[in-house]
Amino acid sequence: MTRYAAAVTPPSYHHGDLRRTILAAAVGAIAETGPAGWSLRELARRAGVSHAAPAHHFGDKTGLLTAVAAEGYTLFAEALEGAGTDLHDVGLAYVRFAVDHRGYFEVMFRPDLHRADDPELTAARDRADGVLMRGVRDVRDFAPGGPGDERTAAIAAWSIVHGFADLWLSGALPADLGGDPVAAARPVIGLLFTR
Amino acid sequence: MTRYAAAVTPPSYHHGDLRRTILAAAVGAIAETGPAGWSLRELARRAGVSHAAPAHHFGDKTGLLTAVAAEGYTLFAEALEGAGTDLHDVGLAYVRFAVDHRGYFEVMFRPDLHRADDPELTAARDRADGVLMRGVRDVRDFAPGGPGDERTAAIAAWSIVHGFADLWLSGALPADLGGDPVAAARPVIGLLFTR
DNA sequence: GGGCAATCTTGCCAATGACAAGATTGTGCT
DNA sequence: AGCACAATCTTGTCATTGGCAAGATTGCCC
Structure with missing residues (x-):
């Protein structure tokens, strides 16, 4: 019953396009602050998912x-x-x-x-x-x-x-x-x- | 009364040339594993000093x-x-x-x-x-x-x-x-x- | 509609960078 | 010589992070 922070789309357990969302956020973050200027958890927060969600799509950083x-x-x-x-x-x-x-x-x-x-x-x-x-x-x-x-x-x-x-x-x-x-x-x- | 791990020189509270030692270790580590493949604490351990010692010479990473x-x-x-x-x-x-x-x-x-x-x-x-x-x-x-x-x-x-x-x-x-x-x-x- | 895999969550752990406070030592001044 | 003081280093602590394990939820296929 937890709600999601970002919520452009209505909150649901499945994000729908998490892989692409995280990937795009990573590219943007790297362009802004370099390959080390961000964290996986930060991208997850920005996407409105839990800190471990990206791991399912990419394994690790x-x-x-x-x-x-x-x-x-x-x-x-x-x-x-x-x-x-x-x-x-x-x-x-x-x-x-x-x-x-x-x-x-x-x-x-x-x-x-x-x-x-x-x-x-x-x-x-x-x-x-x-x-x-x-x-x-x-x-x-x-x-x-x-x-x-x-x-x-x-x-x-x-x-x-x-x-x-x-x-x-x-x-x-x-x-x-x-x-x-x-x-x-x-x-x-x-x-x-x-x- | 703690002793030091590395100890090429006899253990003493003052390392003597910590700044140069850490600097050289950093250069070596970067050459081997890139600018992100090491940690400040690791360099400190290798130099035989405490984890906070490098901060005195360099502030932060x-x-x-x-x-x-x-x-x-x-x-x-x-x-x-x-x-x-x-x-x-x-x-x-x-x-x-x-x-x-x-x-x-x-x-x-x-x-x-x-x-x-x-x-x-x-x-x-x-x-x-x-x-x-x-x-x-x-x-x-x-x-x-x-x-x-x-x-x-x-x-x-x-x-x-x-x-x-x-x-x-x-x-x-x-x-x-x-x-x-x-x-x-x-x-x-x-x-x-x-x- | 029922099993099943994909997706996502919560919970946890060790490691890290940074900071604060205290201990030790060298140095200069008297 | 002795003493104040600054430099150097230590221990202790905290929030954050990456990664892993276990469980919850959902979509899909038969």
Whole structure:
């Protein structure tokens, strides 16, 4: 006969969409205060359920973060695929995703936070990796010396966009770059391509 | 009349070098299990002191991480300065530092873990930033269009080495790159310079 | 409509970070 | 030498947390 605190929907024993609610709350919390700035119990309170409810869907905290990373890689692959075939555009989409979906991005590249061998996660990650590598292969300018240079070029492109995104998110870049990270990244990434 | 567990030195009420001991233990723990894979009490136990002893030197956990970041930026500036004036070498020193001093590096670029406005920290960070920017200015190839392009080039160089280091540390890069990250980074970074 | 699995709850425990108050020791001043 | 005082470290305590166990409630399928 206990009542629930949040109650957008009428109170019932079964939440209905707890897994998604907790997942979304986690992503939001990570984006705001980092991967360590919240607690499982806090998310449960915010969702209007008991402190042990999330455990049924995710096991433990690492399980929740694994689910965040897996969904993150799926959205990531979709975002990169949607950017077209031009590597420059894919790179900008990379930066855009990191900034717009910070809550996912901050977990995806941190194997100490999630279970990196999770099947669902590895599948989504392999898909995203495939988009990245395919994008590079489509640019011939990058392979002057054979297949070995092709991978070097892929890693260079990956590094520069990943580095820019990470530096932007950490606030390390100069403030006068403006408020639009994608616009700021454009000439930076361009430096890798123009010769 | 209590005795101490660790006791490399004969037990005494005053540890003698607790601040340094805890700091070093924290850096080691972060390198091994990440910024969240340990506890203040665990470090205190390992140092052979009571659970509240570290608080006197660092205040709270954030204070300890702030000290780690500050010392990290100091070592970082020294490492970059020691690499000479060639931007390529500075970039490799950047990667080398990230890998060799992972415990520092993982905290330095994570403002949600430390107090980014700490005076000692900002001073050390400004010094490291100065080395980076100075290194870029010394390379004229990067400024074909005026002072604006110079900063773009600096950010590009910074992004590619930072991105490579972060991807390497996260284990995201292909395994067949070999075990030496600096050697693997050399041709990647080189792609930014050769035209 | 009855069994059954999924979902969620309450209750509990050890560990943690933070704080308060007290004990011990080194240091400087007279 | 002796004494006040500050620095350092300890014990004790508390709220919060993650995780586990056991039980309650509900939806679903035969």
